[in-house]
Amino acid sequence: MSQPTSFRVVQLGKYPATRSLGQDGRSRLDDLLGEREDVDLTIDFSGVKVMNISFADEFLGKFLTSHDFSSHGTTVKVTGLSPDNRYSVVVCVERRQCQVVVLDEGKLVLVGDKMLADTFATALQLRSFRANDLGEAMRLTSQNANNRLRRLTEVGALRKGQVTGSTRGGREYTYEVVPDDVADSEQLAPAS
């Protein structure tokens, strides 16, 4: 059972713009995740009027690149981005060569890499699937499909679960896309 958890960035300020503040926010995010398993983390930028790219990089870019989210079954998405703040997020993930799922007007998209964005879009249509399903849908070799799925689970776009009682021998996994709803932030705000 996954645990929806939300972090409201506006707690750092309406105009967050320094690396020190980004570092502080990233530490709070790390504390929020701790060693918990199967967390559906939403990073909510609602109420943030303008953030600069240095803050976005120190807060979000470094958070994304310092975790392998697949190791704890964590999914990550960001939401509540104004067009200007979305631009800062896109710039920072491109510079860090990482990816993140953005929930925008009820739609999930992955930003930061065109190929993985296309793969994520296909995964969204499949919702819950196995590697072979993705391979067939995108006409990929099994190895290629598995490589893309590994990268998508590492950035928290998908959650991987092992199929029990597989009849095919060896390990077999199912994948689920990050949920497109947002947790009640008041209930799940980080401990101060």
Next chain:
Amino acid sequence: MELVLLGDKPLTQGAFLSGEGSDSLVIDATRLTFACPLDLVGIVATAFWASDAAFPVTLRLPADLDVAAYLQRMDVLRQMPPRTQILGRLPPDVRADRGASLLEVTPLNDKNVNDLDERVGALVTDFYQGSSAGAAAFLACSELMSNATEHGTSERGAFLAIQLHTGTSTDEARLEFAVCDTGMGVMNHLRRNPRYALLNRDELAIARALKAGVSGVDNDRRGHGLSDAIGQGRRHGRVDLRIRSGTGEVRVAGTPSRRTMRPSSRSDRTNGTWAWLTHRLPASSETMVQSEK
């Protein structure tokens, strides 16, 4: 030493610190006729640098009482170092609420930078009516503030000021922002990165720092702050950024379609880094800021 401030916006024109080597500082603003944020902040930063070296500091006020009143209104006199001798006449300090159009000369350091970002953010984005141009202008200001507190730290700190012109009393609507720190300067900061250890001319170091990905912090994918400040500013208007540090100065002018950079050397030395940013909306923009004009 003497800093003579003559005419309009002298620190953006040709005013320089003369008589280096003497053991006192006189800032002569007697013939100052118009001051921009760089003049205001530059006066205070220069005075603090001299005061820190135990030089007595004297400020001669503008003979024009309106200009003297402006220096007073913008807190130049309040922020001068203790024991500064201030000579000249001052009118009564009448303070109309101009909170929507200016930020007085304000000390900036790593303790208050986040609070000041909140103030500057609200001030600038309100001025631009919440448009993307306002976000871009704030982004540029905040990157310069971060540089001053992160790379320009010193015991004396830094100072900033903002003046927003609606265009009703001046020639055009614009934002003017200045931040002057008294830290190690651009070249010494870049030299901390082994890649730039051999830099030996200030203007070239500043020009290098304006390029994307150039930082005194090695191996952290950083060094985009100044480049972003210009890039964002010119995406949504016209930006003019001048940076002085050591004996160098670089002026960058950018529009959505063009960017020019002009490095030059100076006859005086700027102790720390001074940045002056002017942002104007594109001529075709139909925002309320311009329609007021």
